[in-house]
Amino acid sequence: MNRTTRVYSILLKVVLLALVWWVLSDGNPHSWWIGGMAIVLALLAAKSPTSQFSISLLKLTLFIPFFLKHSILGGVDVARRALRPAMPIDPIMVDCVLRLPPGPPQVLLTNMVSLLPGTLSASLENNVLTMHVLDKQGSYANDFLVLEEKIAELFSVPVLSPGAGV
Amino acid sequence: MIDFFSILLLLAGALFFLAGTVGLLRFPDLYTRLHALTKADNVGLGLMIAGLALQAESLSAAGKLVLIWGLVLLAGASVAYLIARGALLRGVLPWKR
Structure with missing residues (x-):
């Protein structure tokens, strides 16, 4: 990570932390001297940025609608299955070899899989994600590949080996 | 008008909680x-x-609500993973049709 991106990343953190403080303190101007100290302490306490990975604000902004849309679809899907008298579920455990590098990209993927329609992360070990699938006839395999590509795009990393083993 | 949308959103939210509980x-x-x-x-x-x-009443109050949602989202996904992983390690087999 070069100097400019490091300064940029620290500035971004300051802005985000200041936003959180503003929200927590209801914008009370007298609280800023405490808030300012809290922000500095938070910056010092936070682990030094994992130099390999960085997210641009623009890419994050583009990622949020994708995330919202799919988590709503996930909620609608599971609600429908729970409420229908026939309860159409046909579960299976699936191992997927990940195409993302270890660290933040894999962790984000693991958390997001649980919010996507019909899948739930159960274990992440040695680049293999074990997930529980609610309906094995569904399009989960394809959805998973798309999610992986979206996260690779978000972190600006390439998807590694082709074809996740499903 | 705003009240109407609020009621609509709250009712829709309640429906999802109901479905989750069912x-x-x-x-x-x-x-x-x-x-x-x-x-x-x-x-x-x-x-x-x-x-x-x-x-x-204010933008910061709305921001606080959104912050709560984000934290619950994070906690929900992480805890679900931990419970599922714990069950998997203990050898709990998934139900099959």
């Missing part, structure tokens, strides 16, 4: 129940937060 009761095993809880309740909470944010 799933918790009807689904056959731990893994399928986790599906119902994480996904349906997150959407339910999101809709309720949106409904309440419309009624918030």
